Amino acid sequence: MKKIMIFGVPLLAFLVLVVFLFSGLFSDPRELDSQVKGKPMPAFSLPDLMKPETTYTPEVFKGKVTLLNVWGVWCVTCAVELPYLTELTEQEGISIVGLYFDQDLDPEFGTKTLNRVQQEVEEITSRFGNPYQFHIFDVYRDTALDLGVTGAPEHFLIDHNGVIRMHYIGDINERVWNNKVGPLYAQLQQEMAQENSAE
Amino acid sequence: MKTVILTVLLLISASVVATEDSYEFDTPQQRQLFLSLTEELRCPMCQNQNIADSDAMIAHDMRRKVYNLVKQGKTGDEVIDYMKTRYGDFISYKPPVTPVTMWLWLAPVLFALLAFVMVIVRRKSTPPEDMAAKLAKAEAMLKQGDK
Numbered sequence: 001m002k003k004i005m006i007f008g009v010p011l012l013a014f015l016v017l018v019v020f021l022f023s024g025l026f027s028d029p030r031e032l033d034s035q036v037k038g039k040p041m042p043a044f045s046l047p048d049l050m051k052p053e054t055t056y057t058p059e060v061f062k063g064k065v066t067l068l069n070v071w072g073v074w075c076v077t078c079a080v081e082l083p084y085l086t087e088l089t090e091q092e093g094i095s096i097v098g099l100y101f102d103q104d105l106d107p108e109f110g111t112k113t114l115n116r117v118q119q120e121v122e123e124i125t126s127r128f129g130n131p132y133q134f135h136i137f138d139v140y141r142d143t144a145l146d147l148g149v150t151g152a153p154e155h156f157l158i159d160h161n162g163v164i165r166m167h168y169i170g171d172i173n174e175r176v177w178n179n180k181v182g183p184l185y186a187q188l189q190q191e192m193a194q195e196n197s198a199e
Numbered sequence: 200m201k202t203v204i205l206t207v208l209l210l211i212s213a214s215v216v217a218t219e220d221s222y223e224f225d226t227p228q229q230r231q232l233f234l235s236l237t238e239e240l241r242c243p244m245c246q247n248q249n250i251a252d253s254d255a256m257i258a259h260d261m262r263r264k265v266y267n268l269v270k271q272g273k274t275g276d277e278v279i280d281y282m283k284t285r286y287g288d289f290i291s292y293k294p295p296v297t298p299v300t301m302w303l304w305l306a307p308v309l310f311a312l313l314a315f316v317m318v319i320v321r322r323k324s325t326p327p328e329d330m331a332a333k334l335a336k337a338e339a340m341l342k343q344g345d346k
Contacts, residue, residue: 029246033287103256141260148285150243150257 034167035148041162042146049100049135050118056136060097061162065188067181068156069132070099070144073120075152079128081171086129088177094185098135101144101152157184160192222266233269236278237262239292249292 036042041058048054061068069085071078088094102117121135138144147156150169157166166184168176224230237251244255250262261282268278282290294300 032243032289035283035285035287145260145264146285148243148287150286151255 031169032148032150034164036146036156036164037167039164041158041164042143044136044138044143044146046136046138046143049098049121049137052114052137056134058162060136061158062160064095064160065185065192066158067094067096067185068099068158069096070101070147070149070154070156071152072100072102073117073124074103077171078153079124081153081173082125082128082131084173084177085131088172089131095133096131098132099138099143099147100135101138101141155181157181157188159188160195222262224270229269232275233266236265236269236275239279240265240282241290241292243286243290 041061043058045055045057048056069078073079085096089096100121102112125132136143147164148167153171155166155168155172156164157168159165165188166181168181170176172181222230222233224233234251238249240250240261242248242250242253242255242258242261244257245253248258250258250265252258264281265278268281273281279291288295294303296304
């Protein structure tokens with residue numbers, strides 16, 4: 001009995017530690033529980049990046065399933081995913097809207113003009129592809145903060161009622177689309193079709 | 200006279216240091232609150248830094264937000280809650296006590312208790328009589344050696 005205790009207890013403790021550390025190998029510390037999932041888009045009233053006289057509110061997301069792409073020209077990974085996102089819009093007709101925010105356009109110590117930002121966006125989208133319907137310009141980055149955005153690129157899948165159904169941190173490539181985002185997108189499309197036919 | 204000049208100089212230099220901070224507050228309490236909040240809030244980008252320490256863009260934005268909220272007269276708890284509704288419990292370095300996180304505090308205490316119990320049990324399992332008997336035996340052997 002004593003022998004079992006002497007060998008068994010440390011062995012058990014060791015095994016528990018191994019399982020704990022082993023599971024840690026595959027966990028992504030950047031994966032956070034999204035607080036906005038299942039909630040409607042937070043209130044905002046923001047201008048269009050290209051046509052600042054146009055103003056958008058959360059109403060703009062109603063009536064169709066949208067992929068909101070948080071991005072900026074300063075973000076390298078965002079440029080990397082542009083060709084694939086463009087492919088998605090062309091092949092599957094996905095509606096992608098940009099939530100644009102700029103690093104250098106600091107609300108308090110602004111150094112960049114709006115013209116310069118527009119020019120840079122044009123340059124990038126003509127080089128790598130333009131999947132965007134339009135860009136919502138998050139001037140003070142308040143909406144990004146409300147959405148719990150930690151950086152760029154990040155994506156929000158918004159259903160036809162304007163409710164956020166998924167918050168995906170990182171770039172969307174073929175693997176991510178096929179395994180994570182795509183299936184939910186198809187489901188949301190189905191939900192919309194069902195609701196429309198029920199009415 | 201010298202001490203007066205020195206005091207004045209010291210006072211001036213203190214105010215110079217204070218203005219290095221780009222945020223200005225109405226009261227020293229607000230500044231104190233801002234400093235303690237930015238130390239307690241964790242940067243979601245550079246996860247092992249607080250937002251006072253981090254240079255990530257999100258940390259800049261969060262500092263600005265904390266500053267604005269403090270300026271509006273929000274209490275520390277209100278600011279923490281504001282961030283928690285957006286980024287989750289993760290954002291605060293002080294985790295809330297829930298059935299899951301309770302073990303963070305309980306485990307060390309339980310471990311110490313267990314060790315304490317084991318020390319006591321061990322002590323009891325080696326009776327002192329045994330030791331006395333051994334000593335007597337050793338003494339006897341020594342005496343034999345002397346002869």
